[in-house]
Amino acid sequence: xGWFAAGxxxxxxxxxxxxxxxxxxxxxxxxxxxxxxxxxxxxxVQEPVVPEAEVETMAVDAPPGAVAAHxxxxxxxxxxxxxxxxxxxxxxxxxxxxLLPTRSDALGPPAGxxxxxxxxxxxxxxxxxxxxxxETGDSAQDVLAAYTDALAQNDMVVGPLARSAVSAxxxxxxxxxxxxxxxNHPEGRGTNAALPHNMLVMGLSxxxxxxxxxxxxxxxxxxxxxxxxxxxxxWQRRIANAFxxxxxxLGNQSQTVELTASNGYLSESGIAQLKSRxxxxxxxxxxxxxxxxxxxxxxxxxxxxxxxxxTSSVNPGTEPGTALAExxxxxxxxxxxxxxxxHPAVMVYPRWNASRRTLDxxxxxxxxxxxxxxxxxxxxxPGASFTMDGVTGRxxxxxxxxxxxxxxxxxxxxxxxxxxxxxxxxx
Numbered sequence: 426x427g428w429f430a431a432g433x434x435x436x437x438x439x440x441x442x443x444x445x446x447x448x449x450x451x452x453x454x455x456x457x458x459x460x461x462x463x464x465x466x467x468x469x470v471q472e473p474v475v476p477e478a479e480v481e482t483m484a485v486d487a488p489p490g491a492v493a494a495h496x497x498x499x500x501x502x503x504x505x506x507x508x509x510x511x512x513x514x515x516x517x518x519x520x521x522x523x524l525l526p527t528r529s530d531a532l533g534p535p536a537g538x539x540x541x542x543x544x545x546x547x548x549x550x551x552x553x554x555x556x557x558x559x560e561t562g563d564s565a566q567d568v569l570a571a572y573t574d575a576l577a578q579n580d581m582v583v584g585p586l587a588r589s590a591v592s593a594x595x596x597x598x599x600x601x602x603x604x605x606x607x608x609n610h611p612e613g614r615g616t617n618a619a620l621p622h623n624m625l626v627m628g629l630s631x632x633x634x635x636x637x638x639x640x641x642x643x644x645x646x647x648x649x650x651x652x653x654x655x656x657x658x659x660w661q662r663r664i665a666n667a668f669x670x671x672x673x674x675l676g677n678q679s680q681t682v683e684l685t686a687s688n689g690y691l692s693e694s695g696i697a698q699l700k701s702r703x704x705x706x707x708x709x710x711x712x713x714x715x716x717x718x719x720x721x722x723x724x725x726x727x728x729x730x731x732x733x734x735x736t737s738s739v740n741p742g743t744e745p746g747t748a749l750a751e752x753x754x755x756x757x758x759x760x761x762x763x764x765x766x767x768h769p770a771v772m773v774y775p776r777w778n779a780s781r782r783t784l785d786x787x788x789x790x791x792x793x794x795x796x797x798x799x800x801x802x803x804x805x806x807p808g809a810s811f812t813m814d815g816v817t818g819r820x821x822x823x824x825x826x827x828x829x830x831x832x833x834x835x836x837x838x839x840x841x842x843x844x845x846x847x848x849x850x851x852x
Contacts, residue, residue, distance in 0.1 A: 518555045519804045521797075522575035524584030529563035536586055538777065538786040539608065542793025543583070545774050550801055559584070565593040576603050581804065583796050588612050591628075595620055604824065606800055608792065625829040627799060629792055629817065631660065632667040634736040634758050634835060635714070639671035641758065641837050641848075642710055642734050649709030651679040654699065654723060656686055656715050664736055665714035672712075679712070684719075691719050696726045703727055710734060717741035717752065724751040732756065737763070741840070742784055748843025755840045756848055762791035762816040764838040764845040770814045791816045 523543055525536040540558070547556055557579060561571045568590035575582050581604040585591055592611040594601060601621035609628035611620070620626060642651065651672055655665035665681055672679045682702060684695040703711075711727075713720050713735040720739045737759035741749050761768045763784065777790040795815040799822060802811055808825035818833040837848040 516553070518553055519581070520579040521554060521556050521800055521804075522559050522579035522582045522584070523556055524559045524561065524568065524572060524575055524582055525586055526563045526568070526590075527558075527560045529561075532563050532587060534786060535789050538779070538789040539586065539793040539796070541777055541779075542774075542790035543797045544793075545777075545790075546794040546797035546801075549773065550798075554801065554804070561585070563587060563590075565589040569593045569597065572605075573600065576600075579603070581605065581800060583800050584608055591626070595624060597621070604800075604803055606796060606803075608796060620829065622828070625799070625803075625822065625824050625831055627792075627796065627820075627831050627833070629760075629788060629833075631664050631736050631738060633833070635664040635667035635712075636671040637835060638712065638734050638736060638758050639668045639675065641756075642712065642732075643672065643675045643677060646709045646732070649677060650706075651677065651710050651712055652703065652706065652708035653679050653681040653712045653714065655681060655683050655713075656691070656719060657683055661714040661738075664738070665712070668712045668714070680706075680708075684715075684723075686719065689716070689718060691722050696723060699723065700726050703731060713739055713755075715739060717749070720755065721749055721751045724755070729754050737784075737788075737835075740764070740784060743844055749840075752840050753842065756837065757840060758835050758837050759845075760788055760791055760817045761814075761836055762794075763788065765836055765847075768814070768816075771816050774816065788817075795820065 525540055526532040527536045559571050559575050561568050568585045572582060572594055583606045586608045588609050588611065591607045591609050595611045598621050601623045603623060605624045607624055607626045610626055610630060653665050653669055655661045669679050669681060682699055684691045708731065710732045713733055717739050733755045735755060735757045739755060739757050740759050740763060741747060741752060761771050765771060774794055777787060795817045798813060803824050810823040813820040818835040821832040823830040838845040839848050
């Protein structure tokens, strides 16, 4: 996930995709300057609303795909007409508050992408639902106040997006009086940590991806020794540690090599030392906590004899003209939205056609689609557990009967000739 500007990643970071992925965010969550909380703006989704932001990719010390905000209107999602009011005697429409930091300079582009996906899913299955967009800044206090107001006016809340804001709401505990679907993970809590009874967390997590890759690699190489190759960025260390911990839990051994980089390029001396290490130790596989360009450098030196695994961070994308021969055969895990364009759940939704779209923002668009679908299912079948083929993975949800539980399993794929093939179809 290659799933923003350093500031945006810092505030979003689940220190996952994504979002918490390369595309994830990792740095101080709170803004560096103190601002008075702004009054949240509520927009009933009736007329087209054009946020004033666009996305520009930047190379910074954050997961690949960082973005900054600049004034521009062409690429922003437009709202769709509100659902027709319920007829007399029929069930009232379910009111969903979509709580997003669209007024934040740093988080505006991610919020815009997620909103576009949410509205694409709403447009397809809107009957019986009304969406109210609650616009906030990036202050946790601002979001908490807006959330409290949203509870009073709506039946359920989807959001917030920043980790700090999710943490503020989770800490409120008893204030979470209605179904709330958080779009990121709270700070300092694992994915299975106790949360308020009415809160479901479904943010993207590149660390979860690393653990799934470990299970996948172990199934293909039982009892094998793995060499973990990581960069020096915080997100790379996190996913390297997540893989190594899961690999050890599965009864396997691994060692980690960390490579330094300058302006995104790995040091030649480091790559040479890595090659010597691989030649001497002959590990059964490599887990690469790198971005796509860095993995390309490694594979250009090592060749393809040793199987290489990675998370969505090594996905180079499939835009025309971007095929990277050095990555052929790399085994990775990403959202169906990115690696399974012919998946039935993916094909029914329109692609986001923003001119400055990045892989990370595209993943947030996909997260928006699944966020609406999960909210809809919870509303239609309260208290029931369900599974769903989502555009972000195979989703398992339990909500309304004991502690909320959410699991996402993403598909495995092999990069070949600029496209992706299912891993079970490649020897």
